[in-house]
Amino acid sequence: MCKIVTVTLNPAVDKTIHLPRLRPGDLNRAGRVRRDPGGKGINVARALKQWGENPLAIGWAGGYPGRWILERLEEWGIEHRFVELEAETRTNLKIVEEEADRVTDINEPGNPIDEEAIKRFLKVYDAAIERAEIAVLSGSLPPGVPSDFYGTLIDRAKRRAVKVYLDADGAALSEGIRRGPYAVKPNLAELERHVGRPLNDEDDRFMAAKGLLDRGVRLVALSMGGEGAWFFTDGKAIRAQAPRVSVSSTVGAGDAMVAALVMGQLRKWPLDEVIRFVVAAASAAASKEGTQFATLEETRSLMDQVKLSCRSMISCLGERGQ
Numbered sequence: 654m655c656k657i658v659t660v661t662l663n664p665a666v667d668k669t670i671h672l673p674r675l676r677p678g679d680l681n682r683a684g685r686v687r688r689d690p691g692g693k694g695i696n697v698a699r700a701l702k703q704w705g706e707n708p709l710a711i712g713w714a715g716g717y718p719g720r721w722i723l724e725r726l727e728e729w730g731i732e733h734r735f736v737e738l739e740a741e742t743r744t745n746l747k748i749v750e751e752e753a754d755r756v757t758d759i760n761e762p763g764n765p766i767d768e769e770a771i772k773r774f775l776k777v778y779d780a781a782i783e784r785a786e787i788a789v790l791s792g793s794l795p796p797g798v799p800s801d802f803y804g805t806l807i808d809r810a811k812r813r814a815v816k817v818y819l820d821a822d823g824a825a826l827s828e829g830i831r832r833g834p835y836a837v838k839p840n841l842a843e844l845e846r847h848v849g850r851p852l853n854d855e856d857d858r859f860m861a862a863k864g865l866l867d868r869g870v871r872l873v874a875l876s877m878g879g880e881g882a883w884f885f886t887d888g889k890a891i892r893a894q895a896p897r898v899s900v901s902s903t904v905g906a907g908d909a910m911v912a913a914l915v916m917g918q919l920r921k922w923p924l925d926e927v928i929r930f931v932v933a934a935a936s937a938a939a940s941k942e943g944t945q946f947a948t949l950e951e952t953r954s955l956m957d958q959v960k961l962s963c964r965s966m967i968s969c970l971g972e973r974g975q
């Protein structure tokens with residue numbers, strides 16, 4: 654039985670190319686090139702499987718790239734139930750500039766999904782969550798899928814007492830938040846887009862997180878790249894510094910974070926241990942080439958470097974937070 658279901662509605666082949674520096678408008682010759690199965694839910698399932706969990710990955714997959722992804726999942730022993738389509742799964746380009754120490758993502762929109770495919774997916778989803786404890790909904794929605802689709806999936810999961818972890822952007826995130834998922838993992842830019850204003854200081858970030866908690870979200874994990882993350886839950890705000898790693902590709906770091914959060918909470922670890930595991934797993938993923946995840950041992954070896962500081966949200970926000 655799979656306790657964790659990961660949903661990837663817009664999977665991707667992640668094509669990572671390395672260059673010394675990108676010269677826009679000029680001829681660029683790539684150095685190393687690699688392809689990894691990607692899409693946020695698939696990555697969460699990959700990381701969980703690597704750490705000994707048995708997730709079920711579901712979603713839509715199409716054409717030759719879709720079959721290639723499913724074959725990799727088979728190879729890794731990841732259970733999956735994707736609705737197969739003719740239209741090809743997208744390719745997302747990740748440009749790693751080695752001299753500039755920078756990654757640029759160019760993500761395709763994906764191919765349109767029709768009503769029939771939506772119906773077929775909902776059958777798979779309902780069956781999958783029947784016996785699950787956790788559903789991870791992550792990534793963009795392909796064209797043709799209504800922007801409140803995560804809201805629909807959250808409602809169905811909540812009716813069966815399945816905890817939902819949501820990691821999305823734009824309207825998919827905002828509409829999902831309205832339906833009160835258990836946890837959300839925005840990065841800073843995503844949270845800024847959700848609240849519609851820059852979040853320059855701690856107070857701004859606390860207020861934005863409080864807005865989500867007020868809507869019924871129980872845990873907000875706000876990731877901030879190399880600066881680490883904030884975790885807001887039960888009236889506490891916990892800041893975690895990211896460990897120093899030699900960064901190779903940050904692609905998948907956010908997904909490692911979601912996977913680690915799910916695993917730590919499923920195993921009922923104490924909150925401080927969960928948070929150190931989460932941030933260590935994300936930073937360890939950033940040290941890997943392409944879209945890849947660290948082993949449990951590699952992750953554990955970084956945990957001591959994740960320094961935590963805890964504050965009470967109520968005393969920090971004072972009058973503003975009432």
Ligand SMILES: Nc1ncnc2c1ncn2[C@@H]1O[C@H](COP(=O)(O)OP(=O)(O)O)[C@@H](O)[C@H]1O
Nearest residue numbers: 840876877878879881882895906907932935936
């Ligand atoms: N340059 C970095 N050095 C160390 N850790 C990093 C770095 N970039 C990202 N991480 C880790 O990955 C986590 C998620 O990264 P972030 O870029 O915020 O999310 P996302 O990948 O979802 O955009 C961070 O909280 C941090 O733990």
Ligand SMILES: O=P(O)(O)OC[C@H]1O[C@](O)(COP(=O)(O)O)[C@@H](O)[C@@H]1O
Nearest residue numbers: 691692693745792793905906907908
């Ligand atoms: O669905 P979206 O938002 O286009 O994101 C898909 C991309 O996100 C990734 O899952 C990586 O996400 P993170 O870097 O946030 O962990 C890639 O594998 C994939 O190409």
